[in-house]
Amino acid sequence: MHASTTQDGVSQGGTGGHLVTIDAVMQQVAEHKGCGTQGGSGKASCGSAAGQGDLPTEIWEKVKNHPCYSEEAHHHYARMHVAVAPACNIQCNYCNRKYDCANESRPGVVSERLAPEQAARKVLAVASTIPQMTVLGIAGPGDPLANPAKTFKTFELISQTAPDIKLCLSTNGLALPDHVDTIARYNVDHVTITINMVDPEIGAKIYPWVYWNHKRYTGVEAARLLTERQLRGLEMLTERGILCKVNSVMIPGVNDRHLVEVNRAVKSRGAFLHNIMPLISAPEHGTVFGLTGQRGPTAQELKALQDDCEGEMNMMRHCRQCRADAVGLLGEDRSAEFTTEKIMEMEVDYDLEGRQAYQARVEEERVAKVAAKQEELATLAGARSDITLLVAVATKGSGLINEHFGHAKEFQVYELSTAGAKFVGHRRVDLYCQGGFGDEDGLQTVIRAINDCHAVFVAKIGGCPKADLLGAGIEPVDQYAHEFIEKSAIAWFKGYLGKVAAGELVHTPRGDAAIRQGALIVAA
Amino acid sequence: MTYKIVASQCTSCSACEAECPNVAISEKGGTFVINPKKCTECIGYFDVPQCVAVCPVDNTCVIDTAYPRYQVAG
Ligand code: SF4
Ligand code: SF4
Ligand code: SF4
Numbered sequence: 292m293h294a295s296t297t298q299d300g301v302s303q304g305g306t307g308g309h310l311v312t313i314d315a316v317m318q319q320v321a322e323h324k325g326c327g328t329q330g331g332s333g334k335a336s337c338g339s340a341a342g343q344g345d346l347p348t349e350i351w352e353k354v355k356n357h358p359c360y361s362e363e364a365h366h367h368y369a370r371m372h373v374a375v376a377p378a379c380n381i382q383c384n385y386c387n388r389k390y391d392c393a394n395e396s397r398p399g400v401v402s403e404r405l406a407p408e409q410a411a412r413k414v415l416a417v418a419s420t421i422p423q424m425t426v427l428g429i430a431g432p433g434d435p436l437a438n439p440a441k442t443f444k445t446f447e448l449i450s451q452t453a454p455d456i457k458l459c460l461s462t463n464g465l466a467l468p469d470h471v472d473t474i475a476r477y478n479v480d481h482v483t484i485t486i487n488m489v490d491p492e493i494g495a496k497i498y499p500w501v502y503w504n505h506k507r508y509t510g511v512e513a514a515r516l517l518t519e520r521q522l523r524g525l526e527m528l529t530e531r532g533i534l535c536k537v538n539s540v541m542i543p544g545v546n547d548r549h550l551v552e553v554n555r556a557v558k559s560r561g562a563f564l565h566n567i568m569p570l571i572s573a574p575e576h577g578t579v580f581g582l583t584g585q586r587g588p589t590a591q592e593l594k595a596l597q598d599d600c601e602g603e604m605n606m607m608r609h610c611r612q613c614r615a616d617a618v619g620l621l622g623e624d625r626s627a628e629f630t631t632e633k634i635m636e637m638e639v640d641y642d643l644e645g646r647q648a649y650q651a652r653v654e655e656e657r658v659a660k661v662a663a664k665q666e667e668l669a670t671l672a673g674a675r676s677d678i679t680l681l682v683a684v685a686t687k688g689s690g691l692i693n694e695h696f697g698h699a700k701e702f703q704v705y706e707l708s709t710a711g712a713k714f715v716g717h718r719r720v721d722l723y724c725q726g727g728f729g730d731e732d733g734l735q736t737v738i739r740a741i742n743d744c745h746a747v748f749v750a751k752i753g754g755c756p757k758a759d760l761l762g763a764g765i766e767p768v769d770q771y772a773h774e775f776i777e778k779s780a781i782a783w784f785k786g787y788l789g790k791v792a793a794g795e796l797v798h799t800p801r802g803d804a805a806i807r808q809g810a811l812i813v814a815a
Numbered sequence: 816m817t818y819k820i821v822a823s824q825c826t827s828c829s830a831c832e833a834e835c836p837n838v839a840i841s842e843k844g845g846t847f848v849i850n851p852k853k854c855t856e857c858i859g860y861f862d863v864p865q866c867v868a869v870c871p872v873d874n875t876c877v878i879d880t881a882y883p884r885y886q887v888a889g
Contacts, residue, residue: 378830382871433828505834505861507868 366690367653370426371417373410375441379433381463381501381517384579385540385570407441411448416637417629418453422649430461436470446477455643465501465517467524475531482528484521485538488546489556491515496545522560529561536564541588541596554600565606569593590743590804594715660690663778668711671781676788678798679708683741684776685749692771692779696752702741707784712777738763743804748779817854818864819879822846824872831866831876840866851882
């Protein structure tokens with residue numbers, strides 16, 4: 292839908308095999324400029340889904356290879372979190388500190404905690420193994436700013452040894468106003484604040500207490516303190532030009548409607564991106580919400596709320612609610628390859644030039660992908676239809692349909708219309724293949740997770756699941772194996788519209804889908 | 816008296832360690848422990864024991880009745 296090239300892509304892309312001229316690229320950028328004025332759905336894609344668009348260059352430079360701040364980048368670039376911050380200063384009803392918290396990136400007690408020096412070593416080891424790793428985040432397992440010494444020491448060490456890596460931080464915001472200047476001094480590029488409410492009455496239902504200024508506060512008083520400090524911290528950061536993303540956990544019946552207000556409040560204070568995530572609350576997690584039976588939203592409820600907020604500002608729909616020690620592309624977790632024991636043995640060779648060369652190739656790939664999509668979209672130009680539908684895609688990254696149906700840990704979901712293909716989310720289906728292909732339950736899980744989709748695009752699929760999917764009314768599509776996602780989806784959609792027009796097919800809307808519960812963990 | 820940490824409940828989050836005004840808390844064998852010789856129940860520093868106020872698990876930092884009160888009246 293949008294041009295996704297960059298200054299770098301243009302200047303460094305000349306050596307590759309793709310024939311992308313600067314003129315063509317500039318043309319795409321120019322076309323994309325109009326995006327902010329197209330109303331609701333256009334705006335959303337600007338910051339989070341595609342290319343520079345109407346973003347000022349200095350902001351684009353910050354987000355273009357950040358997988359969390361740019362939907363487009365998340366197909367290509369990887370992030371890692373280091374778990375150096377165990378302490379927390381608030382209590383949330385969706386978190387049980389004894390176990391992994393799926394909502395707030397907490398790996399819980401069982402996972403490794405790193406000292407800043409170990410963390411710095413791990414970053415170097417990962418950066419040498421995964422050259423597209425561009426972002427280092429500290430997100431927990433507690434609150435980074437409740438552990439300021441460890442957090443900033445880690446940033447300091449990394450900025451010395453791996454200066455090209457972007458630093459980011461994810462906080463509940465309670466301690467934020469006290470640390471804004473330090474954050475600016477360490478050149479932290481991005482800060483994420485989890486803001487679930489701006490109304491203390493609602494906050495009291497989410498936060499039983501906060502610890503501030505040597506005291507424990509409870510109830511409405513605690514929530515008032517938290518929201519005041521969150522919003523002040525947000526203002527202070529944006530005043531200093533630091534990009535801010537706001538995460539909100541959607542809790543049906545508690546703050547779901549209210550998040551539209553939160554969206555307005557954070558937008559007016561300069562937040563760049565709003566990420567509404569589904570509450571994850573299984574009873575076995577032992578959280579307050581898990582025990583009281585508080586449910587999470589369905590896929591349709593989540594999408595409807597994200598759509599409602601989208602007119603207001605950029606929405607992030609690709610957050611994977613990663614653990615505090617996640618490594619890899621979003622949706623993948625390679626942390627098991629980088630345990631302390633393993634990284635101590637690894638030869639670490641920090642090859643800045645090699646990393647840059649690799650990333651330049653990634654940029655070429657992105658340009659080629661967008662060009663392919665634009666071309667395909669052009670052939671749809673004359674088509675008129677009110678049909679919008681969702682399709683699921685099995686991918687390992689790079690924007691390609693390159694994953695086997697049975698190996699997919701998640702499916703990416705695209706919304707197709709005559710306006711093109713738009714990324715609208717992802718569905719976890721971990722390890723349907725683990726029990727082998729006869730695993731009926733596994734397949735049912737997958738079908739439930741993508742039940743709102745008309746088709747599923749895969750690199751390969753076996754005969755049995757194929758028949759079952761068809762039976763459930765989801766068309767398995769494998770003829771676009773290893774091709775670009777958006778281009779293929781648009782081509783398929785054209786065919787679909789053709790069949791509907793010819794009366795071969797009656798378009799029927801699909802039902803809702805389930806959001807899978809549980810933290811993303813490494814496959815055993 | 817002094818406070819003590821119920822080891823089976825401690826998540827080893829380290830939050831109490833940084834808040835103790837007497838540096839009485841340290842890590843030992845995977846969980847945190849309070850040195851009864853150093854703990855003053857926060858008397859003289861804060862109105863409430865800091866380890867109790869910050870600990871995420873209720874009833875984990877508790878009075879250790881095996882020791883006499885820190886501040887004996889009179
Ligand atoms: S939790 Fe969300 S924002 Fe954080 S790294 Fe994962 S995808 Fe990005
Ligand atoms: S009661 Fe106060 S002095 Fe005693 S261990 Fe807890 S924080 Fe330290
Ligand atoms: S605050 Fe509580 S859970 Fe955390 S280390 Fe101290 S005693 Fe253990």
